[in-house]
Amino acid sequence: MDKLIAGKTIQVNEEGFMTNFSEWNKEIGEALAGESQIVLTPKHWELINYIQTEVKNESPLSIRKIGKSGVVDIKEFYALFPNAPLKTATKIAGVPKPASCI
Amino acid sequence: MKSLVILGAGTAGTMMANHLNKKLNRKEWDITIIDERKEHHYQPGYLFLPFDIYKPTDIIKNIKDFIPSDVELIQERIEKINAKENSILLDAGEIIKYDLLIIATGAKIAPEEIEGMSGSEWQKSVFDFYTFEGALALRNKLREWEGGNLVVHICEMPIKCPVAPLEFAFLADSFFEHKKMREKVKITYVTPLSGAFTKPKCTEALEYLLEDKGIILESDFAIAEVNNEEKTIVDYGGKSIPFDLLVTVPTNKGDELMERSGLGDELNYVPTEKATLQSKAFENIFVIGDATNVPASKAGSVAHFEAEILTENILHYIKQEPLAASFDGHANCFIETGHQKALLIDFNYTHEPVSGLFPFPGIGPLQLLKESVFNHWGKLAFRWIYWNMLLKGIPIPFVGSHMKTAGKNF
Numbered sequence: 331m332d333k334l335i336a337g338k339t340i341q342v343n344e345e346g347f348m349t350n351f352s353e354w355n356k357e358i359g360e361a362l363a364g365e366s367q368i369v370l371t372p373k374h375w376e377l378i379n380y381i382q383t384e385v386k387n388e389s390p391l392s393i394r395k396i397g398k399s400g401v402v403d404i405k406e407f408y409a410l411f412p413n414a415p416l417k418t419a420t421k422i423a424g425v426p427k428p429a430s431c432i
Numbered sequence: 433m434k435s436l437v438i439l440g441a442g443t444a445g446t447m448m449a450n451h452l453n454k455k456l457n458r459k460e461w462d463i464t465i466i467d468e469r470k471e472h473h474y475q476p477g478y479l480f481l482p483f484d485i486y487k488p489t490d491i492i493k494n495i496k497d498f499i500p501s502d503v504e505l506i507q508e509r510i511e512k513i514n515a516k517e518n519s520i521l522l523d524a525g526e527i528i529k530y531d532l533l534i535i536a537t538g539a540k541i542a543p544e545e546i547e548g549m550s551g552s553e554w555q556k557s558v559f560d561f562y563t564f565e566g567a568l569a570l571r572n573k574l575r576e577w578e579g580g581n582l583v584v585h586i587c588e589m590p591i592k593c594p595v596a597p598l599e600f601a602f603l604a605d606s607f608f609e610h611k612k613m614r615e616k617v618k619i620t621y622v623t624p625l626s627g628a629f630t631k632p633k634c635t636e637a638l639e640y641l642l643e644d645k646g647i648i649l650e651s652d653f654a655i656a657e658v659n660n661e662e663k664t665i666v667d668y669g670g671k672s673i674p675f676d677l678l679v680t681v682p683t684n685k686g687d688e689l690m691e692r693s694g695l696g697d698e699l700n701y702v703p704t705e706k707a708t709l710q711s712k713a714f715e716n717i718f719v720i721g722d723a724t725n726v727p728a729s730k731a732g733s734v735a736h737f738e739a740e741i742l743t744e745n746i747l748h749y750i751k752q753e754p755l756a757a758s759f760d761g762h763a764n765c766f767i768e769t770g771h772q773k774a775l776l777i778d779f780n781y782t783h784e785p786v787s788g789l790f791p792f793p794g795i796g797p798l799q800l801l802k803e804s805v806f807n808h809w810g811k812l813a814f815r816w817i818y819w820n821m822l823l824k825g826i827p828i829p830f831v832g833s834h835m836k837t838a839g840k841n842f
Contacts, residue, residue: 344632388706388727389697392588392624393654393668394545394683398698404656404668413669414652417626429630430594431729431763432638432777432785 336361347421351382354424362422366411370422374410377401378423385425391416392428434461436746437520437530439510439689441467443475443823444721444735445536446498450825451743453500456750463502464528466520468509470495473564474818476732479596479768481567482574483607490815492564498823513693515714532716532746535695535702537687539592539722539730541566545683546587548658558658558678561600562592570679574607579616580676585665586623587655590699591684592722592730595777597621598628599768600679605645606770614646622650622665622673631784634777637801641769684730686723701725706781708755709742716749718742727781728761736822737762737833762835764790766811774807776800780835786842791830793839800840 333342336357341349346365348354359378363370370378380401384391393416397404411418420427436452438445449465456463477491499505509523513533520528541562543549549558559573560566584601591597601621608614621628621642628642628649629635642649656668658680664672665680683699690696695713697703703712704724711717720742721735728734737759744757761781766774776798777785789796798807821828 345626389725390590390727394588395698404654408669414626415669416624416654417652427626427630428589428624430589430625431765431779432595432598432629432631432634432767 345421345427347427348424349426351424359422359424362424366418366422368411368418368422371410373402373406374422377407377410377419381419381423382425385420385423390428391420434531435529436461436463436532436534437528438463438465438534438536439467439513439520440536440538440687440721440723441465441469441472441495441499441505442536442538442721443732444538444723444739445534446472446495446823447736447739447825448534448536448720448742449499449503450823451739452746453503454825455743455747458502462504464504464506464530465499466506466508466510466522466528467495468507470507472498472823474815475562476593476818477815478561478564478567479599479603481564482561482570482600483603484571484575485603486815488564488568493819510689511692513689513695515693515695515717518716530716532749533714533718534742534746535690535711535717535719535723536721536735537689537723539684539686539701541682542685543680543682545685546655546658548660549587549680549682551658551660553658553660553663553678557663557676558660558680560680560682562596562681562684573677577677579608579613581618581620581674582677582679583620583622583665583673583675585621585653585655585678585680586625587681587683588624590730591681593765594729595765595767597623597679597681601647602641602645602770603768604679605647609771618648619646620648620650620673622653624654625651627651633784633786634801637787638775645770684722690723697725706761707758708745709738709759710745710749710755718746718749726759726761728759729763729765731763731765732818732822733764734762736828737764739825740827740833760834762833764831766807766814768808768811769803772808773803773805774811775803776807776810778835778840783835783837783840783842786840788840790839791836793836 474491480486559570686700704719706726722730787801
């Protein structure tokens with residue numbers, strides 16, 4: 331479905347995850363973060379870049395993996411993206427949420 | 433003579449030994465397979481063992497019985513792969529040279545990755561069912577358990593057979609109902625993902641299952657530790673879930689041999705081209721099954737389809753042709769839902785599981801993404817197919833290595 335955000339129309343699924351990464355830009359990232367009441371700091375951006383690179387390499391994401399990324403530890407990750415950090419961070423990064431086969 | 437060496441005689445390695453034994457020119461090629469284990473386990477049976485549906489003898493056979501007599505089986509521990517020298521170092525010091533190597537060393541659980549998991553409650557009230565020992569210990573526990581909080585839990589993805597924990601929860605519901613003690617058991621399903629189902633069509637079609645069976649869902653739970661004293665699992669966000677019986681799927685990792693050999697990623701999976709199954713680091717090393725890092729499910733059916741593709745590509749490689757066979761991520765799995773019913777799913781890298789009829793479009797007889805008694809029979813019949821056809825590399829009629837889109841409701 332279409333969603334108007336940061337002056338641009340993007341494609342999202344039922345849960346608001348972007349379905350076409352090529353539509354993502356930093357302004358959209360900031361606006362998506364705003365919807366989760368998050369103001370993005372340089373540390374947030376560093377992690378978003380890391381997540382986007384991992385997804386591009388088709389490497390599965392997990393919270394523990396992010397803790398070993400060298401960008402943040404797990405405690406810091408929760409502080410940056412409270413509640414369900416991986417779900418929130420992937421949504422802002424414009425990539426699919428980590429999924430299983432069903 | 434040239435030498436092809438296969439590491440691992442599990443599902444994938446055994447299938448490759450059988451395929452290549454028939455397809456390679458044996459006047460030019462020697463085939464060797466190395467695995468220190470003596471037994472071949474039908475791993476899908478680990479799901480049924482805890483509920484006394486299968487006996488140990490149903491799922492264990494001799495590893496030797498499935499290796500062709502013209503293939504040399506070496507039953508020793510492998511110390512290291514020296515990829516730059518095209519050789520394998522065995523524990524006893526023997527060196528085996530290869531021209532072509534196939535890595536099929538699988539994945540296994542690593543409970544030590546989670547703090548407290550392999551602590552004082554391990555196999556007392558904390559169990560896995562991804563090993564024979566774990567599944568058997570759990571069977572013995574379930575035979576006498578009187579009820580309480582049963583927590584079925586996944587530590588982190590990726591895991592072998594991602595639906596197995598969900599099947600475990602469904603079968604547990606059925607098992608306790610049959611024992612007339614369902615009301616004494618609270619079943620909670622705990623996942624690091626955003627739900628029990630994460631794909632839109634599956635969520636829509638299957639969400640009713642948890643509610644119907646009275647299974648409580650705890651999602652987005654990233655485990656930090658098992659607290660053995662309080663019998664709780666605690667997540668990084670501070671949430672804590674109590675258990676009387678914890679059935680967990682620990683972190684899965686590839687074989688430590690990859691770490692020793694410098695061939696694995698952070699979870700010891702081997703970086704592999706997802707279409708050709710060639711390793712990314714060395715062109716004469718191919719990787720199959722759970723040992724790869726390809727974004728397909730870690731499952732026997734995936735290894736089965738990969739084996740057909742990889743056989744073609746090995747023949748191409750030997751003839752110095754482009755690796756034309758391309759794996760599409762095809763998986764085909766029965767999912768037990770309890771009460772003698774099961775689902776069937778069929779999907780690949782790009783297509784999520786959907787409803788429809790399989791294997792014949794419009795005819796079936798198997799229904800996709802829908803519970804049926806027929807699918808349950810299919811799952812039980814599969815054990816025979818595994819031992820008698822799949823491992824021996826005999827094609828399963830009408831089920832090709834590439835996923836078909838016909839007959840499906842996309």
